[in-house]
Amino acid sequence: MRARRVAGLSLLLAVIVGGAAVGGGYGAWYWQWQRPIALTVPKVFEIERGMGIRQTLEQLQQQGIIASTWPYRAKAWLVPDRLRHLKAGEFALIPGMTPDQLIDKLSSDDVVTYGMTIPEGRTFAQMRALMDAQAKLEHRTASLSDAELMRQIGHEGMLPEGRFLPTTYRYHKGMSDITLYRQAFELMNSRLDEAWRKRDEGLPYRSPDEALVMASLVEMETGVPEERKAIAGVFVRRLGKGMRLQTDPAVAYGLKKNARTLTRADLTTPTPYNTYMNEGLPPTPIALPGQAALDAALHPAPGSALYFVATGNGGHRFSDSLEQHQQAVRDYLRVLRAGSSNSSH
Template identity: 40%
Template sequence: MRRLLLVVLLLPLIIAGWLAWDYHRFLHTPVNLAEATEFQVPAGASLRRVGQELAAAGIISKPHYWEIHGRLSEQDQGIRAGEYLIHPGLTPEDLLALFIRGRTIQYSLTIPEGWTFLQMMRAISAHEKIRNTLAEDEYMNVMAHLGRPGEHPEGWFFPDTYLFPRYTTDMDILRIAHQRMRQELARAWENRAEDLPLKDEYEALIMASIVEKETGRADERTLVSAVFNERLRRGMRLQTDPTVIYGIENFDGRIRRRDLRADNPYNTYTRDGLPPTPIALPGAAALHAAVNPAESRALFFVSRGDGSHHFSTTYQEHRRAVIQYQLGGDASRYGR
């Protein structure tokens, strides 16, 4: 009888001890995976639901232990939705910490410097991990969605590589890129040189977009900027091909004489001053160069054909450079 009574008294302690051991073992035993596996935590999912889905996927074996651990550690309300990569070495305890920190799988989108707004929008639309909310016919109204109705979207998005979780929307990316551009532009304008012929930040953005399209060489950006700023200061037309190209619908890669003569708001051969909007998305270096031109008297430049340019202070010098670098040294072929 005493033995039976002893067993009855000790049995709950034995069961409790075994449960505590089993619970501890569950929390610290790596999950049942042979290789890294993606797992989606749905938006608004409870601790219990996530545990059940982990069990259904064969990742954990005892979802009730999972739920108990979350409640005991007071982490039952902090799980973040998203797509996670679960590695074989993680334990259930690690999993909960992973979901609480929200370390989701990150995807990337690279927007190169010098792309146009439409090139950027098409890349966003084509990205399989971005959720598109804008139809193509809504692209030009995107600034209204950003709280700036009536503004032209060209130039207002900073080119960079952006990381984001799956199901991020196109507007989420655009908001981030737009805010970055406003910050970078404000920084450049605040640190601008004195006596610029540019009236405000927007004109600086337009100038930066032209600099971005005219040269990809870091050592030439401020020289290109010097030419265009000096031309503005003297009342000379900018006469820059990238603005002409921007104004041509369905540009085929070749500028013809008729293109230089066809008047439109972006043709800086026929119009004075800056074009009405930027012509591309300028990077930080172009923004800086636009408002900090080099100390140079150059008014002209021409491509050498190797990615660099020859800068000239007089038209006569420029004419000779054009003959040398673009017409093969044959003055009889010089046409403009």
């Protein structure tokens, strides 16, 4: 009997001690789990493709984001699904996060994103250079020709100039540049379709494509927002009267030159884009027009002006007659000469 009592007491003691150990272990884990992570300053943490739970936890510890991996390994043992949904990507972490908030973050689609702005009036070649310079993108098109790139985004045979909307696009590390090209193409398509549906009556364009060409001319002729519709109005009236557009940016595009460096000889050099020699619109857009230029091309300002010339201070002077225009040109040249004279002193 006595031996049985001793054995029973030993078993009870073992149970008590074991329970205390388990309880103490759980208490230690729970205490650790309620504490904020070890991070003291904001940090971007990356889970690379192929990293498992163990490697991710080790990286978190090595980078000073968590003090120990064992509370997380215990959590994975207690709740197996809790850490099974970690995602690849860059995540912005902040001090004060709890372990649960950390896991939620690393299991979400809330990854760090970057902005890429395509300025209005850039050419497609300039857009490609800008895209290629984005270090966080996965570059699949850098070695492709324009035609091959258009095939990759599903528009084989289409010329790319003017077909991509200049605006700011967001992307995350590892996103393919093809994805951004598709987004920019589809956004321009939708904006052009909407603008075409709402266009003014009586415009001389036979298709949305021609309206896009006009928008690119407007985009390149002025950097003054208030002038866009007035310039579109001049071009529309000239088309209606059978007058050549005589727009320098188109000539420059055809010669791959800067419009400010054009010479008189350039204006008589035959290219498909020489609007001093050819009637009608150029064969393609000459740049990537923005939304405001699209709106101007499809809602030009009414009026009687058929000419415009730079004023020398960033804007343009509009004229109804050739005589008025010639006087405006003389005034502009006088401003240029005065500026040159002042700069030489």
